[in-house]
Amino acid sequence: MAKILVTGASGFIGSFITEAAVEKGLETFAGIRSTSSKRYLIDNRINFIELDFSDKQKLREVLSLFKKDNGNFDYIVHCAGVTKCISKNDFIEVNYQQTKDFVDVLIELEMVPKQFLYISTLSVFGPIHEKSYQPIAEDDIKKPNTAYGLSKLKSERYLESLVDFPFVIFRPTGVYGPRESDYFLMVKSIKGHIDFSVGYKRQDLTFVYVKDLVEAIFLAIEKKVVRRAYSVTDGEVYSSRAFSDLIQKELGIPFVLHIKSPLIILKVISLCAEFISGILGKSSTLNSDKYKIMKQRNWRCDITPTIEELGYEPKYKLEKGVEEAVDWYKKEKWI
Template identity: 65%
Template sequence: MKKILVTGSSGFIGSFLVEGGLEREFQVWAGVRKRSSRKYLQDSRIQFAELDFTDSTHLAEQLKKHKLQHGGWDYIIHCAGVTKCLDKADFEMGNYWATRLFIETLQRLNMVPERFLYLSSLSVFGPIHEKNYQSITETDVPKPDTAYGLSKLHTEEYLASLKDFPYVIFRPTGVYGPRERDYFLMAKSIRNHVDFMAGFRRQDLTFVFVKDLVQAIYLAIDKQVIRRSYFVTDGDVYSSRTFSDLIRKELGNPWMIRFICPLWLLKVISFVSENIAKLLRKPSTLNCDKYKIMRQRNWRCDITPLEKELGYRPEYSLERGVKEIIAWYKKEGWL
């Protein structure tokens, strides 16, 4: 059995990547922190590797011990990272520097895997083609306008700078599915008869169901691609209200008031929310980085290379995906 490590396994995407590895009969190691939740990592076949990406000495000790007892891994899916921070500098620490420390330690210990699959983001490219709504392609020049997107870009640039390093980069658009909490807030709001939209100008959105993202990543292992980057969506483009309309339908069409917030007002609210969060020392879902993401009008991207090179065929339309997440939220008592 090939051995695979999934870092960030306790998170939303990471837990599905672990399940995907088990389904494909890999020997799966879940990379977690000592205090990480293991709520969705209950399968008895899962083995655990505690990894501390904040301390170089500790991380080296952990990896040395693992190598001595179990050897290395054939594949590593690096999903660990940060998406919400009190200080913007923490994005750089949690995404770029932590990944760099991990790779440098793997190299030093001669533990570089056959493939190192990195979870980046479409946010790497920022707001481009905002006037003509053309699809973002791999030949476009990234122009991230968020601290999160910039930290992911720095990591991509670092990977590309490494000679002969076997990386594959994935840039998913908005990922949704069971266990995810940000899109859940939308469903909760609609259940309470309120929908919220950002700005009046046309906005083209893209999404990918978490199981389709898992499919794409494991296809890269199957096809043995190397030193490539791919956008990941479900292949369709949606208006700004499609997602909420589908949620409303699955909730039985409750009456609803839809507020369209002008971008200038949203910017003010985000600024206030971020500063309150800093005072409370608790990350806020709505902040200045989030405002820039909500302000962006064009989220189209070209997945043709993913389809042609890996044979990727998304199984979930947005309608099917929303149906599944609402059913899961209800089953789990979230709604």
């Protein structure tokens, strides 16, 4: 039975990848921290391995012992990382340096898998084609304007620099679905009859339901592709109000007050929130990185290579995905 390791397995995307791996009959290892929650990792077929990416020596020892007892992983999906931090330097440390250390240890121990599938982000491109609104394409120049996007791009470039290293990079747009907490804030806001948006210029948005992203990952394993990067969306483009309107529909809210803020106000609020989070030592959902992401007007994306090379067929358009996600939030009493 082929062995797969999913790092960041306790997280939103990682937990869905882990579940899918088990269902597909793979010997599944969930890479977690000692403090990680196993709330969504309840299948008794899941094997656990504690990985501390902040300690390279300890990581080497754990993987060396694993190899001695179990052999190598056939596939590794590296989902571990951070999307918000107290300090911007933490993005580089966690998303880039720890990824580099992990890969270096795999090479040193001769544990390079058949495929190393890395979860990156569409944000590696930064704001692009903001006037023409043409889709972001894989050969476009990457100029990330966020610490998060830069950290992911550095990781991508390191993987690409390694001769014959079997990476597969995924660059999803906004990923939503059950268990996700950032888009859930919008659900809470709509339930409170408030829809907050920013900027007056046209904004084209794209999304991908978490289960479609997971399916793309396993299609890449099935097709045995290596040294490729794929953007992932549901194939559609949405207006800035599409998501909130669908949430309102699913919640059965009769009226919502739509508040559109000038970008300068959001910028001030974001910087203040970031300053306060630094004092309190806690990361904030609203920060300068988030401001730049919300400011970006064009999230159109060309997924033709993903469709043609992997046979990717997204099953969840936004309406179906929002319906399923909101239903989950209700059942789990998040709302």
